[in-house]
Amino acid sequence: MFALALFYSIAALLVFCAVMVVSRRNPISSAIYLVISLFLVACLYATLGADFAAAIQVLVYAGAIMVLFLFVIMLLNLDPEHLRGPEMHGGEIVVLLLTIGGFLGIVIAMATAAPTLPSGIFTLDAIEKVGGNTLVVGMKLLVNYIWAFEMASFLILLAIVASIVIAKKPKAEVPSTTERGH
Amino acid sequence: MAVSLQHYMVLATILFTCGVIGVMFRRNLLMVLMSIELMLNAANLVFIAASRNVNGLDGQVMVFIVMTVAACEAAVGLAMVIALFRKYGTIRTDFLRVLRG
Numbered sequence: 001m002f003a004l005a006l007f008y009s010i011a012a013l014l015v016f017c018a019v020m021v022v023s024r025r026n027p028i029s030s031a032i033y034l035v036i037s038l039f040l041v042a043c044l045y046a047t048l049g050a051d052f053a054a055a056i057q058v059l060v061y062a063g064a065i066m067v068l069f070l071f072v073i074m075l076l077n078l079d080p081e082h083l084r085g086p087e088m089h090g091g092e093i094v095v096l097l098l099t100i101g102g103f104l105g106i107v108i109a110m111a112t113a114a115p116t117l118p119s120g121i122f123t124l125d126a127i128e129k130v131g132g133n134t135l136v137v138g139m140k141l142l143v144n145y146i147w148a149f150e151m152a153s154f155l156i157l158l159a160i161v162a163s164i165v166i167a168k169k170p171k172a173e174v175p176s177t178t179e180r181g182h
Numbered sequence: 183m184a185v186s187l188q189h190y191m192v193l194a195t196i197l198f199t200c201g202v203i204g205v206m207f208r209r210n211l212l213m214v215l216m217s218i219e220l221m222l223n224a225a226n227l228v229f230i231a232a233s234r235n236v237n238g239l240d241g242q243v244m245v246f247i248v249m250t251v252a253a254c255e256a257a258v259g260l261a262m263v264i265a266l267f268r269k270y271g272t273i274r275t276d277f278l279r280v281l282r283g
Contacts, residue, residue: 007185011193018197018220022204027212034216037197041223044190050230053245057226060249065219065256072260073212076267081274086207095206103199110188110195133242141243148243152250159254163261169268 006047014040025085027073031066038062049124052134190231197224211266211273215259222252 017037024030038061045054088096127136141149197220204217226245233241267273 003185007189014193015196018200021220022200022208022217027210030213030216034219037220038223041227044227045230048230048234050242053230053242056246056249060253065253068256068260069216072263084209087209088207092207096203099199099202103195107192107195110191113188137239137242140239141246145243148247152247155254156250159257163257166258167261167264
């Protein structure tokens with residue numbers, strides 16, 4: 001009963017924050033609402049027993065990615081023409097209604113299905129007995145999914161190189177050194 | 183009545199819809215990137231909620247990899263935003279039409 005009440009309260013806050021993210025004019029407001037949403041998603045992971053995922057979510061998403069977003073918003077120093085809310089030209093209202101209708105259909109189909117409760121041997125008690133969620137997820141990551149792990153680290157290296165190359169200032173024309181002061 | 187998979191999937195669908203609407207109707211490139219992050223989080227939520235029912239913790243490992251990919255994509259996307267702003271002075275998606283035919 002408490003679990004259900006907790007889920008509904010976190011879910012209500014999360015939906016509110018998500019709607020605020022896409023509807024605010026100021027990108028800073030949207031970024032702050034997104035930080036709150038990401039933290040609430042980490043709370044949901046914690047209620048599901050995924051401790052490692054919750055910690056990594058707070059550290060990586062709310063702590064690194066959103067800080068990066070806020071830095072870029074600060075550096076860009078946007079003028080008011082960029083600070084507009086959602087814009088809907090002419091026929092796009094139809095697209096909006098179709099999107100909402102489509103996802104509403106999915107929501108109704110799922111909400112009326114028979115509830116699927118957690119099953120299997122990976123119950124929270126069994127995981128606690130072995131040594132905790134982080135240990136089990138870590139073992140699985142480094143034993144079964146070692147290739148994905150190494151690929152992910154290589155991908156990070158690629159992203160570092162790519163973002164530095166893309167965001168670097170273009171080189172100004174270098175004056176010829178043979179003509180200086182001779 | 184315990185919290186079932188359907189609860190989490192309905193919530194993830196609502197989050198995903200918000201992200202899709204943000205990508206479609208926001209003209210600021212930074213807002214589009216933030217909406218993409220919202221969509222990725224909705225997918226992560228489904229992964230972790232479903233990993234309870236699939237008798238394994240593969241969902242939680244997948245979330246780790248997805249977060250890595252999302253971080254890389256955010257970094258490269260923001261680098262592109264900076265480069266575009268430096269070159270064109272705007273990051274409104276209406277005006278950035280160099281690749282359009």
